[in-house]
Amino acid sequence: MPDPSLDVLAIGNAIVDVIARTDDEFLDAERLIKGTMRLIDAAEAERLYGRMPPGVEASGGSAANTVAGLASLGLRTGFVGQVADDQLGEVFGHDIRALGVDFRTPPRNGEVPTARCLILVTPDAQRTMNTFLGASQFLPPHALDEAQIEAAAILYLEGYLWDPEQPRAAMEKAIAIARRAGRKVALTLSDPFCVDRHRDGFLGLIERSAIDILFANEIEIKSLAQQEDLEAAVAAVAMRVPLLVVTRSEEGALAVRGSERADVPAEPVDQVVDTTGAGDQFAAGFLAGQTQGRSLEQSLRMGAIAAAEVIAHYGPRPEADLKALMATSLARA
């Protein structure tokens, strides 16, 4: 295989976020569980939107946010995801291409609109997400560009994509292509409910050694391992994947690679405004560190720095130049 021309190619939902500030009373009235993601249909999306405060629209999607962070860090990236041939699809495509990301998936024609995620941000900076998958759930396996996958050092997969049938098949196909080409495969578990829904699927991937790098937060890793105790969960999963990364919000993060382990604290933040995208940017920082051949600890620190940047403002993608930020922040330590 030739040298990779992309550092990371991600496959994920192509979503435009609609971000609104709200309060706990609104979440209670709507019976929403704070901090989680739920899938909603078109009718519920229309109903909830009609009740929401004014919003701001910004390109989102978990893996797409990670790719945006990687691009800001100077890595060569690509993205695969399905938008519709509509205004929000144009917004998504513009925003990701403007970052220099290689995004080739053709927009889908038809009645089904581009995915949107109604994100309710409470004063405690927590985000509660209501995703209408729209066109995103119809990413067909044939939309994959085989050469693009073969050309990427790391294939990065979003756990959320396991929900709808066609993207799941696309992910399976992409894994097979990457494996054949001798590339690495990373997976993020995305959300505790997503792990609940697809525990067997994810464990199956791990069992057949399809995953080289697994990203999870504390709740997700416990759910995957069905272990109440964090260390027991980490131990159980770490013996099954070559590299495990676990984020723990304000408790920091850890990584285990064989017998090697690193722990880092969270990066200090003046004021946490909106935690949307924290995990996505952590993954970006960590993968950038690994791509640059840095140690586990340094890679974790890069993840923590990228996550700290994104939670200090509204919106799921970096506003600062992460490359410059990384240079100053890493030097300071």
Place this chain on the structure above:
Amino acid sequence: MPDPSLDVLAIGNAIVDVIARTDDEFLDAERLIKGTMRLIDAAEAERLYGRMPPGVEASGGSAANTVAGLASLGLRTGFVGQVADDQLGEVFGHDIRALGVDFRTPPRNGEVPTARCLILVTPDAQRTMNTFLGASQFLPPHALDEAQIEAAAILYLEGYLWDPEQPRAAMEKAIAIARRAGRKVALTLSDPFCVDRHRDGFLGLIERSAIDILFANEIEIKSLAQQEDLEAAVAAVAMRVPLLVVTRSEEGALAVRGSERADVPAEPVDQVVDTTGAGDQFAAGFLAGQTQGRSLEQSLRMGAIAAAEVIAHYGPRPEADLKALMATSLARA
């Protein structure tokens, strides 16, 4: 005439903003004049968008922003403006209705999309606006709801609406309805180039006493009066309108009503981030003060406080609860 059921009804362009951070080099390369607004066609909108960095979408439009500020201040408001039957039109309609604004203008069917304004924000917090008017320029006079205009104490008009033919006719019709109903009419000059384009039209309105309250910034009032000297310009215009309000950015603002005059300094701001909407929110604060029967000086101060809030963050509409902010800020003085 019965008591008004609305405090302010505004007619303006119904626009969704696309806000991106950029630098002076980009403005130079695109030959854009910093701090101004220019009208662009669909082809130029597509070309410029293709070159712009990633953006964030938020409902905008000058008079619509003012109405959002007035709603945040607890006033009863309505808005008239033309969107298309598309996703950005839904976003605009949702956002303004979610504020409690009475917005009844039916969306327009057809190929012409909802207006958008490509806003380039430079590190000095200046905004340079490129407006594709789309459906907004087709607001027809028959879309006006006569009873809604008669029911509003103040009809507030956006100078930008003088550019396209149909909204200009709608504005003229609305003025006639408001006048017959004994209501007040306010006009904002919007932009120095807009004044250049329509000096005779605006002076004509003033000459025939169609305007009770005129809002302008320093450059606009000088352009309208064709006077280099601010005080000379103020004197020339103030003798022709019952109430003149002039904003001067960091120099503060002044108002003249007959022989009465008030001057206020600008409200201090920790960090000016994005000046988009400063004039719009100043008008909101001032009109709220007038509606509440406050003095010229207090009304100007409310304008300055509302403007200070909006320039401290990205986006053209208030993020804070202006009513609460006003209570604390006015008490502090």
